[in-house]
Amino acid sequence: MNLKEYIINDVSIRKFSDKVSEIQELFNQLTYSHLPVENNGIYMGCISENDIRCFEADKKLEDYQYALEGFLVRDNTYWLDVLEAFAQNDTNILPVLDEENNYLGYYELNEIIALFKETPFFNNAGNIFVVQKGVKDYSFSEICQIIESNNAHLLGAFVSKIENDMAEITVKINPSGINEIIQSFRRYGYNITSEHREDHFNKNLKDRSKYLDKYLNI
Template sequence: MNIQQQLLSTLPVLKVTDSLDKAIAFFADTTYSHIAVTDKKKFLGLLSVNDIACFEANKKVETYRYELETFSVDPKTSWLDVLEIFARNEANIIPVVKETGTVVGYYDLTDIVSVFIATPFFTEPGGILVVSKGIKDYSFSEIAQIVESNNTKLLGAFITNSQNDLIEITIKINSANLNEVIQSFRRYNYTIILGSNDDQFMEDLKERSDYLDKYLNV
């Protein structure tokens, strides 16, 4: 899935020689969490809205270069990896940086989540399963085989939790009749956390994500 059409190229990028006043004005006018900084037109890092409150407004960005965060993506980064970087850095904006170090724009969290919401995982009718198994014992190929052995199609699967050597996986299939699929997963020693039609589950998935609730009105 190509997300480059979501690239925002109109938002500012600071130079390391700029005054912090520019960053303060940017954060005052937007709800973004970060702004990119360059040195000699090469990406250097990001100023955070949380950090800048502790900085002196009349100083140059250069003064705080060692306080900059350094996450970014390149134009070829997949949308799933982009979402992971958003979550890992508690950001709602990510700079897109070419191999040359040039900042070509930003991805906005709202835009990337809209791409996710538009995937068949959310849009196609079907059923939802949440299963768990030992982190060393599961495989996505096995999950696909279990689903397809019951004459159903796998619409998507992703890891939703991982702790204490257990992995939790949310699965979407194209059938609301989950009984046979559930029994097959049990035969393969998966624990069934949830098995339901997707309507209420998808609402819960959208509404209860602490991270998305922080930045979006889903």
């Protein structure tokens, strides 16, 4: 997926000579968390809105160059890596440089997320469920094997949570009989953390629990 057409230049890169008061006013007009900064045509990093609010208004950006955050992506960076860079740097704007370190513009978070929504994982009809297993015990090859052995096709899967040495993997498959697949995952030692009307196992447990409660209350 070529992202070059999504490079934006609506806001010009700021300079060391810009006054802090000017940048503060610019942030008042924008929804960006950061703004890129250059010096003599060289990209130096990004200044965050949180930092700029704490600086003396009559000084220049050059006086606070230590506060610049040096994150960036290249114009040939894969889109999933771009998304990762957004998350790792807690930003909604990412400066884009070419291989010669020339500043080209920036990516905006919502534009890149919109691309993610167009992938088959979100755009195609299917069944989504969440499985859980130990971090060292699960494998994507096993997950694929379980799904395909039930004559279903995987549309996408990703690790959506890791906590207490347990990993949760969100899975989407083509529309198919999900109950058989869920039972197969249980046989392989996976917990199913999402709820499904087709899950006969959970339905039977609930029915038995209600029966036991009724019996104990006689």
